[in-house]
Amino acid sequence: MKRQFGLGxxxxxxxxxxxxxxxxxATPTQVTGVQVSQNEGGMSVVxxxxxxxxxxxxxxxxxNAVTADIINTQLQxxxxxxxxxxxxxxxxxxxxxxxxDDNSVRVTVxxxxxxxxxxxxxxxxxxxxxxxxxxxxxxxxxxxxxxPAAVAQVPPTAIAQNxxxxxxxxxxxxxxxxxxxxxxxxxxxxxPLQPRAIAPPLGDISVxxxxxxxxxxDLGTQQVVPRLVLRDAPVRDVLSLLARAAGLNVAYxxxxxxxxxxxxxxxxxxxxTGTEPQDVRISLDIENxxxxxxxxxxxxxxxxxxxxxxxxxFVSPRLPDxxxxxxxxxxxxxxxxxxxxxxxxxxxxGAETNEIQTTTQTVVVGEGANARTVTNTIREVNLLTPDRxxxxxxxxxxxxxxxxxxNSITLTGDPRQIEVASSMLGQLDLRRRQVAIxxxxxxxxxxxxxxxxxxxxxxxxxxxxxNDGGAAVFNYGGTNPPNAATASGNLLSPAVIPNPITxxxxxxxxxxLVIPNGxxxxxxxxxxFTPSDATFLNPIQPFGTNGDPTNPGITDFTPGTPTTITRNxxxxxxxxxxxxxxxxxxxxxxxxxxxxxxx
Numbered sequence: 001m002k003r004q005f006g007l008g009x010x011x012x013x014x015x016x017x018x019x020x021x022x023x024x025x026a027t028p029t030q031v032t033g034v035q036v037s038q039n040e041g042g043m044s045v046v047x048x049x050x051x052x053x054x055x056x057x058x059x060x061x062x063x064n065a066v067t068a069d070i071i072n073t074q075l076q077x078x079x080x081x082x083x084x085x086x087x088x089x090x091x092x093x094x095x096x097x098x099x100x101d102d103n104s105v106r107v108t109v110x111x112x113x114x115x116x117x118x119x120x121x122x123x124x125x126x127x128x129x130x131x132x133x134x135x136x137x138x139x140x141x142x143x144x145x146x147x148p149a150a151v152a153q154v155p156p157t158a159i160a161q162n163x164x165x166x167x168x169x170x171x172x173x174x175x176x177x178x179x180x181x182x183x184x185x186x187x188x189x190x191x192p193l194q195p196r197a198i199a200p201p202l203g204d205i206s207v208x209x210x211x212x213x214x215x216x217x218d219l220g221t222q223q224v225v226p227r228l229v230l231r232d233a234p235v236r237d238v239l240s241l242l243a244r245a246a247g248l249n250v251a252y253x254x255x256x257x258x259x260x261x262x263x264x265x266x267x268x269x270x271x272x273t274g275t276e277p278q279d280v281r282i283s284l285d286i287e288n289x290x291x292x293x294x295x296x297x298x299x300x301x302x303x304x305x306x307x308x309x310x311x312x313x314f315v316s317p318r319l320p321d322x323x324x325x326x327x328x329x330x331x332x333x334x335x336x337x338x339x340x341x342x343x344x345x346x347x348x349x350g351a352e353t354n355e356i357q358t359t360t361q362t363v364v365v366g367e368g369a370n371a372r373t374v375t376n377t378i379r380e381v382n383l384l385t386p387d388r389x390x391x392x393x394x395x396x397x398x399x400x401x402x403x404x405x406x407n408s409i410t411l412t413g414d415p416r417q418i419e420v421a422s423s424m425l426g427q428l429d430l431r432r433r434q435v436a437i438x439x440x441x442x443x444x445x446x447x448x449x450x451x452x453x454x455x456x457x458x459x460x461x462x463x464x465x466x467n468d469g470g471a472a473v474f475n476y477g478g479t480n481p482p483n484a485a486t487a488s489g490n491l492l493s494p495a496v497i498p499n500p501i502t503x504x505x506x507x508x509x510x511x512x513l514v515i516p517n518g519x520x521x522x523x524x525x526x527x528x529f530t531p532s533d534a535t536f537l538n539p540i541q542p543f544g545t546n547g548d549p550t551n552p553g554i555t556d557f558t559p560g561t562p563t564t565i566t567r568n569x570x571x572x573x574x575x576x577x578x579x580x581x582x583x584x585x586x587x588x589x590x591x592x593x594x595x596x597x598x599x
């Protein structure tokens with residue numbers, strides 16, 4: 001093994017250059033101002049930025065509109081969280097700047113005839129979007145760009161609305177109250193128009209980006225490695241050397257690997273007899289690189305885990321739970337199902353989950369008469385984790401537990417992995433694309449008629465009066481009068497027609513109709529017949545008791561058969577019992593309007 005260390009002055013710290021340490025996480029860029037200016041051939045939209053890194057800009061044409069999504073940015077305007085300007089340049093209808101999500105800003109430019117051509121330029125303080133509407137020469141802009149002070153930001157609530165005159169077939173009629181014409185209402189506030197819903201074209205998809213880079217260890221130093229060349233050097237020695245250059249300590253925790261004896265007969269390996277430390281080696285050839293970057297490079301290529309606590313960095317192939325930087329967060333989902341959607345999605349990204357499996361064992365204890373059956377319930381916790389393949393698993397080492405009752409999920413692990421998993425769940429927990437349909441059905445009557453729309457009816461004695469929508473009908477007497485054909489073609493006067501009421505009549509349960517000697521009677525043993533009276537229920541009107549259509553009545557009655565006494569040849573008597581009477585009931589089949597006032 002050959003080692004060549006170019007850190008002769010590293011430990012002393014006399015000749016190392018100082019550079020700014022880079023943060024491990026990308027800070028969102030703040031958009032503090034929006035300015036629009038017209039130029040030759042189109043216009044320029046300038047986004048004034050501060051803090052953060054240079055964001056990424058993605059542009060998409062949708063019909064006559066151009067949409068620019070600026071990733072890892074946040075809109076922080078003093079006039080409000082939005083910017084709109086109408087007709088900023090010839091051939092361009094409007095410019096809209098809105099906050100798309102927590103870390104994205106969308107700039108939408110609507111062209112008059114077609115989508116304008118777009119050119120993106122960035123500097124350390126500005127993002128310039130140049131649009132060519134095709135009305136002149138191509139726009140040219142140079143950085144840095146200084147927009148004119150005359151262009152002011154306009155919040156969305158200050159958009160001037162041009163309300164056209166209503167184009168209706170029939171104007172509103174003049175309204176009078178007690179003979180005095182009513183004054184028309186004054187000018188009312190018209191709310192600002194919302195962006196028009198545009199159906200996505202074929203092939204248009206929603207794009208969301210999540211930074212899945214691992215957590216970087218901050219050494220708190222700006223020292224630079226002038227030259228470092230290593231060949232097959234142990235990782236623990238390299239990390240200790242780099243940490244010592246930053247004035248920190250390293251606690252390396254070895255992961256023991258079980259070793260096996262020589263194979264026995266049949267090719268099977270013998271049981272493990274001992275352990276030996278895992279030795280990871282690395283080769284480096286680095287020049288003029290910050291110490292902090294080199295330290296994190298070694299951790300990434302060697303697959304080691306690290307956590308800084310105070311002035312000591314714990315390093316291991318797998319850190320113990322007590323040495324990890326653990327954090328827990330519970331998210332309650334609104335749209336996605338936590339067990340069917342969220343949990344399998346995170347496990348596919350490398351996360352782990354625990355599944356409780358309950359088993360029941362029945363054991364017979366004792367013998368003979370003292371034997372009894374004992375049931376034991378055993379609960380085991382099984383770890384479900386995906387197998388490592390060639391694809392990256394950014395959430396490996398993150399524990400996720402789902403609660404189906406509250407549709408929530410708990411994430412436990414490294415804070416950086418929790419942020420990545422939370423961003424993924426935020427993109428997954430979205431509504432399905434929906435369509436809102438607003439239908440109005442208007443019935444316009446051009447007959448200029450005036451109708452009194454109230455309907456009522458009432459009865460007085462044997463007369464009945466009906467007013468239906470302004471048309472009155474009066475009926476005197478118990479039945480409706482006949483028509484002209486019935487009166488002129490009938491031989492009888494008054495006219496007679498078939499009874500329109502059909503069906504079985506109702507029978508009174510209290511009134512009786514008695515027919516003397518019309519019953520079944522009794523035949524004695526000597527053959528003498530004694531007649532009995534036939535008793536029937538008296539028929540009543542088929543409107544129910546007291547005219548109530550909800551009271552049932554008797555619709556059919558079957559009389560019983562007589563009891564017969566027979567003398568047998570041996571002098572005994574035999575009695576044949578007769579059958580009992582039966583009835584059938586039903587609700588009224590007719591309804592009579594009440595004589596009370598009904599409206």
